Amino acid sequence: MSRTSALDPPVAVEPARGAVLWPAAAAGVGLLSLIALRYVHHHAGSLTPGFWIAVVLLWLAAWKIVGELASLEPASRAGRRLLDLLVPLCFGAFLLFLWEVLTVGLRIPMVLLPSPSAIWARIAASAHILRADFIQTFIRAVLPGWALGCASGFFIAVLADRVPFLARGLIPIGNFVSALPIIGIAPIMVMWFGFDWHSKAAVVVVMTFFPMLVNTIAGLSQASHLERDLMRSYGASYGQTLMKLRLWAALPFIFNALKINSTLALIGAIVAEFFGTPIVGMGFRISTEVGRMSLDMVWAEIAVAALAGSTFYGLLALLERAATFWHPSYRETPNN
C-alpha cells in the first residue's frame, strides 16, 4: 500500500537521529510503565488523580512514539522487518499495560474483565488442566478434522477439474454452502458420532471442506493459456500438466484455504463442544467456567486458544512463503 506520489516533494530524511531517539523514547516509556504497574499493584485502593494524569500522559507519549516509529524508514531490509515487528509489539504491549492498570486501578470486578496478571496467574496455576483441554480439542479434534477436511476438499476439487460437469454443479453449491452457518450441524454430529472428539472432528471436516473445494477449483484455473500451450507443445498429458504446472499455480489459493480453515477449524471444534462433551476440552471448560463465574479460567482458555490459533496460522504462513516464493506478492520489487 504505497501512497507515494510523483508530486510529493522530496523529503529530507535524517535516519540517524530518529532511529536512535524514538526507540530510546519507547524504552523509556516502557520503563515508566513498569514502575506504574508496580505502583498500581501496591496502592490499588488509594490512587490519586495525579496517578491517572500520569497514565494519560504515558498514553499520549506512547501514541506519539508509536506514530514516529511507524514513520521511520530504515534503509536496510532487516531494519524494515524489525520495525514492522516492533511497532505492533509496542502497541500491543501498551494495550496490555492499559488493560492491567485500568482493571487493577479501578477495581473492575473479575466477572466483567479479569486483569492480565490474574489471567497469567490462572494459567500458571492450572497448566495441567489447560494441557489436557488443549490435547482433547486441538490435537484430537482440530488437527485431524482440518487435515481430513482439507484433503477431501482438495481431492474432490481435482476430480471436479477432471469432470467439468461436476465442477459446474459444485461451484455454485460450494459458494452457497460457504455462506451457511455450518456450525449448526454440531448437534447432529454429536448425535451421530457421540460426545467424544470424533463428533468435533466431524464438524471440523464439514466446515473446512467447502473453502478448500472452492479455492482449489479457482486455483486450478490460474495457470495462463501461454503456459498451458507450452505444456501442450511438449505433448504433456493431463496428469503431467496437473502435476508440473497447474497444481503449482494453484498453490497460493490452496494456502489461502489452508489458512482460512485453520481458524475455522478451531472455532468449529470449540463451539461444537458447547453441545455436549466428555468433561475435558476447551469449549467444555469455557462453557462450564462461565457458568461458575470464574472468568479468569475462561480467559486463560482463550489465551491458549489464541496462542494455538496464531501459531498454527503463522506456521502455515511460513510454509506458504517457502512454497510460493516465486509468486509476485512475495517478490521484492526494487522501487517499493
Place this chain on the structure above:
Amino acid sequence: MTFDLVEPRPRLFSKALGGSSLPVLTLVLAIVVIWYLAAIWLNAPFIRSTNPGLSLPDLVRATWSAERPVVPAPHQVLVELWKTVVETKVTSKRSLLYHSWVTLSSSLLGFLLGSLLGIVLAVSILHVRSLEKSLLPWIIASQTIPILAIAPIIIVALGSMGFVGLVPKSIISAYLCFFPVAIGMVKGLNSPDPMQLDLMRTYNATRAQTFWKLRWPSAVPFLFASLKVAIAISLVGAIVGELPTGAQAGLGARLLAGSYYGQTVQIWAALFAAAALAAAMVATIAAAERLALRRMGVKP
C-alpha cells in the same frame, strides 16, 4: 455433449455460470437420493432392534417416518418446516418464524454495528498513518483467535451490567462482522491508483473532496464484497450467541433444545431455516450491490 470438448480450461466455467442450472440440479438430486439412502442405512439398526420381524418395504417405510430418527428423511424435515412455519401462529413459541425473527433481528443489528465500526476503522487507518502499522496487524491477528469462544464471556459480562436479550448477541455479531469490512475497506480506499490521486491534487482537491469523489466510490465494490461475507457471519454470531443463554429463543436455542431432547427433525428444520435466512440475506446484499453499481454507471 458439449463438456467433452472442454479441455481442462476451467475459465470457461465461470463464463458458463448461466448454464450451470443443469449440473446444479443433477447434484442436488443426487444429494437427495443419497440422503434417502442414508436415512434407510442409518435408521434401520434401531428400527430393526425394536420390531425385528419387518419385511423390507415396511422397514424402508419405517426408516423414513421414524419419530426420532438418526437421519430424518427430507420430506420429514419439509413437513416439520411446513408445520412450524405455516401452520403455527407467528406469536407462538413453537413457530419457527418467531425464532427466525429473534435471530434475524440480532444479527441485523450486529451487522449494522459491525459494518459501521469496520468502515470507521478503515477510514481512520487511511487517515492516521501510524494506525496502519500499529493497529492493522492486531486486527488481522484478532482473527486467528477463535472469537466465537468469547461469546459466553460477552453474554455474561454484559448480563452482569444489565444487558440481556438482543444487545449482547448483536455485539457478538458485530465483533465478527467488523473484520471483513475493515480489511475490505482499507483495500478499497487505497485502490485508486497514484495517477488518479495525482489528478485530484492537480485540481487542488481537499482531503475530504478526494475522499468523497475518488476514494469512496472506488471502495464501493470492495465494500459490497465484504458486506456479503459479513452478513453471513453475523448470522453465525447470532446463532452461537444464543447458545450460552440456555436456549430461550432463536434458531440457536432451537438447535440446543433439539439436541437436549433428541428432536432430530427439529434440529434439521432449524438448520434449514438458518440456511434460508443466510441465503436471503446474502441475496439482499447482492441485489443492493447490483443496484448501487448500476447507479454508479458500472456496465455489467
